[in-house]
């Protein structure tokens with residue numbers, strides 16, 4: 230990708246062919262830190278490199294391949310395809326995350342993917358708080374041929390979830406995609422509200438919500454780890470989507486998150502258009518962090 | 523997850539006897555921990571380097587007073603330097619220009635521009651008794667203009683009527699025109715979110731600036747931003763010359779290192795902080811509060827205060 234080019238230059242500047250020493254390792258660690266891996270994860274990668282190659286002659290290419298391979302090892306187990314459990318219909322997908330992380334847009338993009346794959350969907354405007362959140366989702370519904378259920382701004386999102394489920398079942402929809410208001414994970418009452426939405430959905434179907442997706446903004450730094458910790462704990466997040474990878478941020482925090490939680494990463498958001506949602510490929514992601522395209 | 527800087531430093535200095543002045547070696551050891559603490563707080567690496575050098579200069583040879591440990595002494599120096607770099611004094615949004623004064627909001631997608639437009643407009647009206655007109659130039663994101671219109675309704679601040687099919691520059695011109703005719707004091711221009719490497723959109727942003735000639739161009743950025751903060755701040759600043767920064771989502775539990783990064787690479791003051799989703803959740807920037815956060819809150823604050831009392 231175009232955004233990894235500066236990283237490539239960085240590494241090329243560090244290396245032509247020279248002995249792997251402390252200074253070089255520090256420079257490599259710095260490159261990983263600049264991709265938001267965090268100190269500890271970056272050090273894990275460079276420590277491995279040191280234990281195998283310290284004092285040996287290494288080329289630029291070799292080192293990058295090594296770093297990419299190390300990162301790929303962490304990411305491979307989390308690369309997964311989103312599977313729908315159609316024994317339980319509607320399959321309920323709840324999308325959660327902090328403010329502005331890309332929940333509503335990701336639902337729009339997913340809705341299109343599901344439509345293309347021949348599934349019938351119902352979008353649920355569960356953000357009953359933010360101005361025009363409902364209108365925003367309705368436009369995504371129009372774009373992707375999906376009906377949208379909503380209630381006026383200020384309504385109870387859990388009540389909406391309950392009724393929307395009824396509607397989805399009556400209409401025989403395969404998938405119900407529910408948007409939620411953005412919330413910071415440290416806000417107790419907002420997290421309680423999320424818990425309530427889930428509780429109410431379970432009254433309809435004890436196995437719901439089947440998929441709880443957390444959207445993570447790639448420009449976010451170390452706080453993304455807290456986001457996963459808490460949303461997983463409170464809302465039972467069982468899948469991740471990383472958005473905004475079309476900018477210059479590398480999203481390296483995903484390496485730390487994957488090492489810690491092993492949550493599947495289903496998609497990457499790479500733009501604002503309906504088809505800017507790509508499957509997560511561990512190898513590509515790792516190589517881009519290491520400055521290899 | 524994070525060990526506070528004072529924990530780390532006290533560990534290091536425990537073995538050392540107190541002496542009159544901080545040695546080169548003491549400071550060097552301490553700065554390695556400072557570096558790590560700053561990176562964990564999301565301060566961009568290049569800024570961390572710059573910062574630790576500044577601290578080194580101040581710290582080596584500094585006298586350690588009797589009542590504090592060398593570790594506390596270093597924390598105090600780091601804290602003071604952080605506050606100095608963040609900008610000691612709160613710099614308010616300036617309206618010091620002929621009416622209507624134009625304020626333009628720019629930033630990445632989802633950073634909080636529209637919400638901040640609503641908050642700032644409300645504040646200018648309530649606190650400074652200004653007649654404000656808000657206009658959304660976001661013709662891209664679904665329902666973006668409707669969002670600002672609703673915020674106007676909530677706050678009772680006027681919004682420019684939505685006309686379908688106009689370009690952002692056309693809307694900007696129409697807003698300036700309407701403000702002159704309507705006797706408005708301030709025009710707030712909310713723009714679409716854009717990635718700083720999206721060339722057509724960056725060019726569009728510069729065109730809007732040229733058309734509206736804003737007195738303030740505020741870069742609205744998420745306080746949870748990681749290492750990318752330097753890239754985005756530098757790019758927006760180069761392209762349109764921002765006059766100030768607004769840090770949003772301070773109500774989160776992020777460490778806020780992006781504040782230092784953006785301030786350092788642009789030299790532009792952080793003017794406001796967003797502290798919630800509601801329309802009154804906007805505050806003046808408090809450098810001390812952010813410095814405490816970057817260092818790891820809690821005991822650091824009291825530690826530094828204690829050190830300050832005795833120094």
Ligand SMILES: Nc1nc2c(ncn2[C@@H]2O[C@H](COP(=O)(O)OP(=O)(O)OP(=O)(O)O)[C@@H](O)[C@H]2O)c(=O)[nH]1
Nearest residue numbers: 328329330331332333334411473498499500631632
């Ligand atoms: N460049 C880029 N922008 C994105 C991507 N995903 C979403 N966005 C943009 O980010 C902004 C916020 O996206 P939303 O989908 O509204 O985010 P949200 O999480 O629903 O926000 P709230 O409901 O306000 O919490 C919008 O301008 C989107 O167009 C992406 O992958 N790349």
Ligand SMILES: Nc1nc2c(ncn2[C@@H]2O[C@H](COP(=O)(O)OP(=O)(O)OP(=O)(O)O)[C@@H](O)[C@H]2O)c(=O)[nH]1
Nearest residue numbers: 328329631632633634635636637715771796797798
């Ligand atoms: N908790 C919290 N949320 C905020 C703050 N500022 C904005 N938000 C929320 O962040 C989300 C995005 O805010 P917007 O104002 O729509 O962001 P934007 O920059 O206009 O987004 P685009 O126009 O899509 O680029 C919304 O859910 C806001 O309510 C803040 O200071 N704290």
Ligand SMILES: [Mg+2]
Nearest residue numbers: 332333356362
């Ligand atoms: Mg939304």
Ligand SMILES: [Mg+2]
Nearest residue numbers: 635636660666
């Ligand atoms: Mg907006």
